[in-house]
Amino acid sequence: MENPLVITSSPHLHCGMSTKGIMLDVLIALSPAAVVSVLLFGWRAAAVIIVSVASCVTCEYLSRIVLKKPQSVADLSAVVTGVLLAFNLPSSIPLWQVAIGGVVAIVVVKQMFGGLGFNFVNPALVGRIVLMSSFPKEMDNWVMPLLGSGVDAKTGASPLYTLSQGGEIQYNLKDLFFGIRPGSLGETCVLALLLGGTYLVIRHVISPTIPLIYIGTVFILTWLVGGDPLVGILSGGLMLGAIFMATDYTTSPINTAGKVVFAVGCGLLTVLIREYSSLPEGVSFSIVIMNILVPLIERATRPLPFGEKRRLKHE
Amino acid sequence: MSLKEWLGMQTRGGVHAPHLKHTAECETIVMPPPERVIIAMSQHIGAPCIPTVKVGDTVLVGQVVGDSDKPVSAPIHSGVSGKVTAISELLLPSGKKTATVVIESDGEQRIHQSVKPPVVESYDDLVKAVRQSGLVGLGGAGFPTHIKLQPKDLDGVDTVIINTAECEPYITSDYRECIEYPQDIISGAETVMKFLNAARVIIAVERNKPAAISELSKIAAEVTRPDGEFLVKSLPSRYPQGAEKVLIKACTGRIVPPGKLPADVGCLVMNVNSIAFLARYLKTGMPLVDKRLTVDGSAIAHPKNVRAIIGTPIRDVIEFIGGTKSKISKLLMGGPMMGLALMDDELPVLKQNNAIIAMAEDDVKTIEPSACIRCGRCVRACPMNLVPPSIEAAFITDDAALLEKLGVMTCMECGCCSFACPASRRIVQTMRLSKGAVHKAKA
Numbered sequence: 001m002e003n004p005l006v007i008t009s010s011p012h013l014h015c016g017m018s019t020k021g022i023m024l025d026v027l028i029a030l031s032p033a034a035v036v037s038v039l040l041f042g043w044r045a046a047a048v049i050i051v052s053v054a055s056c057v058t059c060e061y062l063s064r065i066v067l068k069k070p071q072s073v074a075d076l077s078a079v080v081t082g083v084l085l086a087f088n089l090p091s092s093i094p095l096w097q098v099a100i101g102g103v104v105a106i107v108v109v110k111q112m113f114g115g116l117g118f119n120f121v122n123p124a125l126v127g128r129i130v131l132m133s134s135f136p137k138e139m140d141n142w143v144m145p146l147l148g149s150g151v152d153a154k155t156g157a158s159p160l161y162t163l164s165q166g167g168e169i170q171y172n173l174k175d176l177f178f179g180i181r182p183g184s185l186g187e188t189c190v191l192a193l194l195l196g197g198t199y200l201v202i203r204h205v206i207s208p209t210i211p212l213i214y215i216g217t218v219f220i221l222t223w224l225v226g227g228d229p230l231v232g233i234l235s236g237g238l239m240l241g242a243i244f245m246a247t248d249y250t251t252s253p254i255n256t257a258g259k260v261v262f263a264v265g266c267g268l269l270t271v272l273i274r275e276y277s278s279l280p281e282g283v284s285f286s287i288v289i290m291n292i293l294v295p296l297i298e299r300a301t302r303p304l305p306f307g308e309k310r311r312l313k314h315e
Numbered sequence: 316m317s318l319k320e321w322l323g324m325q326t327r328g329g330v331h332a333p334h335l336k337h338t339a340e341c342e343t344i345v346m347p348p349p350e351r352v353i354i355a356m357s358q359h360i361g362a363p364c365i366p367t368v369k370v371g372d373t374v375l376v377g378q379v380v381g382d383s384d385k386p387v388s389a390p391i392h393s394g395v396s397g398k399v400t401a402i403s404e405l406l407l408p409s410g411k412k413t414a415t416v417v418i419e420s421d422g423e424q425r426i427h428q429s430v431k432p433p434v435v436e437s438y439d440d441l442v443k444a445v446r447q448s449g450l451v452g453l454g455g456a457g458f459p460t461h462i463k464l465q466p467k468d469l470d471g472v473d474t475v476i477i478n479t480a481e482c483e484p485y486i487t488s489d490y491r492e493c494i495e496y497p498q499d500i501i502s503g504a505e506t507v508m509k510f511l512n513a514a515r516v517i518i519a520v521e522r523n524k525p526a527a528i529s530e531l532s533k534i535a536a537e538v539t540r541p542d543g544e545f546l547v548k549s550l551p552s553r554y555p556q557g558a559e560k561v562l563i564k565a566c567t568g569r570i571v572p573p574g575k576l577p578a579d580v581g582c583l584v585m586n587v588n589s590i591a592f593l594a595r596y597l598k599t600g601m602p603l604v605d606k607r608l609t610v611d612g613s614a615i616a617h618p619k620n621v622r623a624i625i626g627t628p629i630r631d632v633i634e635f636i637g638g639t640k641s642k643i644s645k646l647l648m649g650g651p652m653m654g655l656a657l658m659d660d661e662l663p664v665l666k667q668n669n670a671i672i673a674m675a676e677d678d679v680k681t682i683e684p685s686a687c688i689r690c691g692r693c694v695r696a697c698p699m700n701l702v703p704p705s706i707e708a709a710f711i712t713d714d715a716a717l718l719e720k721l722g723v724m725t726c727m728e729c730g731c732c733s734f735a736c737p738a739s740r741r742i743v744q745t746m747r748l749s750k751g752a753v754h755k756a757k758a
Binding site: 005013014308 | 332484560570571575645646647653654655656657660672679681685687688689690692698700702705721725728730733735736737744747
């Protein structure tokens with residue numbers, strides 16, 4: 001025929017959204033925390049972010065070439081992983097170690113399992129955990145923020161570490177909220193993280209189910225074990241983890257009931273690790289452990305097709 | 316949107332598809348008979364008809380040209396007077412082949428003697444008349460109406476729902492019926508209510524058609540039936556509000572189980588054009604020979620609502636309303652969410668056809684699908700509560716038993732999942748193939 005007509009299956013309309021657009025929204029949501037990290041920890045924070053992103057993007061690019069798969073750098077997911085990995089590191093970390101974190105996240109965790117959508121644990125979190133076990137000294141070297149508070153020490157213990165050693169913390173709730181405390185470079189400023197989270201909810205990129213339930217569970221359980229619930233939710237990596245890591249599409253349940261179970265599990269494990277293990281913080285481990293349980297959670301909470309009733313076992 | 320839904324704690328399915336109802340205020344224009352009509356012998360769900368005329372026969376308007384002795388079928392009538400020039404074959408957009416009767420029009424539109432108002436005094440008379448009228452579901456599915464009027468448990472049917480949701484983008488042919496013939500809608504609904512002994516009629520209209528709601532409410536208020544209710548219900552404009560099971564739930568709160576029919580929960584759903592046609596048929600006896608179509612899309616110069624004779628080639632319809640303004644890249648029979656892409660514009664207008672959408676090249680973007688990122692948009696969009704990524708995975712591993720367990724047979728192919736997918740995955744296509752795999756495994 002002269003002018004062949006296009007034949008495709010219905011629907012013939014699309015919402016216009018793309019994976020790249022979603023990743024861009026996540027980057028926009030991460031930007032307040034990125035800016036604050038540079039204000040708090042200086043140019044070194046910027047250097048960590050840049051090296052982490054560069055490492056992740058390079059690894060993504062090279063992996064796809066080696067694996068002979070279509071190039072996927074343009075979907076921006078590697079950039080997101082890079083920023084999140086950097087947010088989980090202390091600003092004093094040697095830059096070559098940052099680069100190694102990127103290799104672990106992208107090559108080992110993401111591309112070796114098939115790339116975007118196929119990794120079963122959060123790449124950035126595993127990158128952080130591998131760095132923590134490989135370079136414990138460098139990963140525990142917390143720098144005091146340049147801004148605020150009259151504390152003039154250059155390095156200090158993070159609030160949760162102090163608490164786990166039975167000490168009294170010298171940071172008030174206001175400092176914790178604005179991020180005037182030592183910590184990983186993206187985790188400290190709760191205000192910036194909440195801004196980003198609100199943006200993601202308004203843009204319908206994430207549903208607030210996981211963050212609200214995760215943070216709520218930590219709040220209640222911290223109070224039950226006798227801690228200060230406000231300090232519990234404002235310190236450590238909880239806000240960063242709950243808003244940006246536990247909501248990762250690929251490694252969290254796809255259905256709402258599953259999200260609830262997942263978030264409660266994350267909260268429970270976080271408090272258990274904080275209170276009863278030798279580690280001061282448990283957000284990354286709890287999210288990774290719950291990531292592994294996602295297929296089981298999804299199977300147990302799968303919604304029933306319209307009009308179907310739950311069948312009894314013996315039927 | 317309720318707080319629960321906004322928080323993502325509860326999903327109701329569906330998507331906010333663009334309305335694109337450009338033709339809402341376009342009064343229906345009548346297209347004169349074309350030179351030639353191509354009448355397909357399969358314009359309904361069920362057994363195809365067999366031509367009852369031969370090449371060389373003279374036919375008149377309203378004369379039966381195809382019929383079947385199978386129970387699930389509906390006769391087909393000629394919309395023109397003229398001479399049968401060929402009995403040939405046609406490839407329908409569904410991929411099935413069907414016989415066709417080609418009639419050369421003489422332009423005189425002489426009416427056949429059989430066209431006279433039927434005498435309807437009982438339920439049996441009604442069913443018989445409806446069969447003779449050739450009426451099938453005009454909303455798009457094309458299920459023979461006389462079969463629909465004979466559910467297994469007739470006494471159990473207490474609610475007649477008139478589907479005026481018209482949730483597909485572009486299409487306004489149901490809306491125009493409400494504005495142009497509201498009396499026929501009410502009178503048709505009354506007839507069905509009376510002969511089926513239903514306790515209530517619910518005319519379900521989407522909220523984005525306030526004029527239709529007020530017009531119908533005005534007339535419905537005058538209907539006084541001591542034994543029943545007559546309601547006009549306004550529903551949220553959310554695609555696919557007009558899908559049968561979704562509509563029944565929204566109107567009555569009843570849930571049709573998988574594999575069951577509306578009558579199993581006491582409902583009978585009829586399209587608004589079908590019900591108005593029924594009222595007119597009882598008055599005039601003129602069978603289903605023409606159809607209102609919304610002709611729209613980015614390639615159409617002057618979008619319009621047009622009444623065309625069934626069997627008119629689509630190309631003639633587009634030319635009649637003023638042609639195209641750019642090259643047609645994709646031509647649809649039906650709306651953009653569920654319509655079928657046509658292979659050429661020679662295809663004739665069918666009974667269940669309610670729109671012709673011609674899309675220009677800019678509108679036809681075929682984005683390559685990328686990996687599923689498990690964002691869950693398809694899960695939230697699915698009005699049938701399915702989990703498309705699990706179904707995709709089961710389809711890839713060819714696990715028919717799991718596919719069935721995941722409820723793939725409940726899928727009505729409304730297209731919400733594909734519409735909402737940021738990775739542009741061909742989810743509906745996978746659903747169709749999955750259903751095929753389940754059928755194959757059972758055969």
